[in-house]
Amino acid sequence: MTYVSADPASGPTRRATLAGLVGGAGAVLTAGCTAPGSAPAPTRTAWAAASAGGPTPGAMTLFKDPGFNFNGLLALGAAGYGAGEVGEVLTAVNTVNKAGLSAQSYTETFRKLGDQLREPPRDGTPGTQTTRFRALRAAQYYAQALFFVLGSDTPGSEEQLYRAGRDAWDRFCELCDPAPVTAHVPYGKTPLPVWFFRPDDSRERRPTVILTNGSDGQNVDMWTYGVAAALQRGWNALVYDGPGQGQLLFVDQVVFTPRWESVVTPLVDWLSARSDVDTGKIALTGLSMAGDLAPRAAAFEHRIAALVAMPGVLQPWLGFPPEIRQILTPDKEKTNNTWNNEVVPELPPSAAATLKKRFEPFSAPAMLAARKGRMFTDFYTPATLIKSLDITDVVGRIKMPTLVLDYEDEQFYPGQPRRMFDKLTAPKDYVKLTAATGAQLHCSPMAPQQHCEVVFDWLQEKLSGG
DSSP states (O other): OOOOOSSOSOSSHHHHHHHHHHSTTOTTTOSOOOOSSOOOOOSOOOSOOOOOSSSSOGGGOSSSSHHHHHHHHHHHHGGGGTSSOHHHHHHHHHHHHHHOSSHHHHHHHHHHHHHHHHSOOSSSOOOHHHHHHHHHHHHHHHHHHHHHGGGSSOGGGHHHHHHHHHHHHHHHHHTSSSOOEEEEEOOTTSOEEEEEEOSOSSOOOEEEEEEEOOSSOOHHHHIIIIIHHHHHTTOEEEEEOOTTSHHHHHTTOOOOOSOTHHHHHHHHHHHHTOTTEEEEEEEEEEETTHHHHHHHHHHHOTTOOEEEEESOOSOGGGGSOHHHHTTOOSOHHHHHHHIIIIIGGGOOHHHHHHHHHHHGGGOHHHHHHHHTTOOOSOOHHHHHHHHTTOOTTTGGGOOSOEEEEEETTOOSSTTHHHHHHHHOOSSEEEEEEOGGGTOOSTTOTTOHHHHHHHHHHHHHHHHSOO
8 A cells, every 4th residue: 555745756767757656646556457458258257347437436435545545445344244333434534534644644543543442432331242343443443553654653663553453353352252262383483373263162073264364464354354254154264373474573573485385284284183173174265465375375285175365366576566676686786776776765755655564574674674764775685585476387286176366456466366267277266356346456345245255155165065
């Protein structure tokens, strides 16, 4: 997403180019890119494609900036599963717009909303369910603030904001009935925190879905994009922080790995040791950039019975515009000289904030510098890591049934879902969610219930016999 700066995008050509790429226009992360070329008809299609005058028509435009708008839509859409409240979100939107849209006003407004929900309501004594869902909504609003904090006046509060959101999430989990089983699954030197949700504590063997988050999501997003839907259907659901995510990133400073099978295999081992898991029906989903991570894991972890990429992603590096990608060369010194001497000095504040956010999951030094209000100096190392996430050559190893999701006006990885689908040799299906029912944009932020219906209907068909 993007940050708003009052600075005009003027100056040298490189400055103007970068301002257009990652400034107010939001082209790095949003701005409704479309897939190039055309593709043959998929095996199945969800909803009729119909555009209504732009990616976010009418009431779907909360903010003029597409990056802030996308985040606001995620909070608004989460209301369907109790991870947001329409009135709270729209009131916050009005507050931000009245103050003047910026990373500062957005972060401050949603942080305060999270703080308010962690306190008891003014009138009456809250019951368990009230406290529980106030905590879930607080986790959502802290996550909203967290996303933009590096562009605010207090970037050093990033870990504090993460911990506030994590505390709210843990409080929500404690009050679930039954509460999820929590554990730390071995992974290198830093175990993976996991939350294992069950419909009840009967110990019945059930289908189980492992829910994988993307490059900047929080656990509350996994409630919206899988846990609640799984429990409604009698499934177990496993949520976890992997390297580059949640606790491992913000606290332990462990960044992404291109070998995601080394993350998922210990999770499958842990699940397989449980008597309440049907080990022949373990599914794996990947949301956002995890549409790359989950397929990579499934290419090597063959105990996965079904895979869903949401959306399909082959090359996360292509999510960056060519003007950013061309900085990377095989020569580390040359690359970093270009970055530090030609690019960074010309970056408008909005572009700098965006790039700090985009690169922090791939570089602990970049994250720590950003928290001090500074730009990272080593572009080569995180850029090389992002480029190494390319799974083009391993998709053919996937053997289990696979569902590839795509979205009308996909703004992060346009064209990549169809490319993944075409490369798959396993039994496969392709679904494109569209504007006809408000399910457009990356991960259908306004329609997570439709999103989950598609995913879990498909999973039940593949693993539960219909």
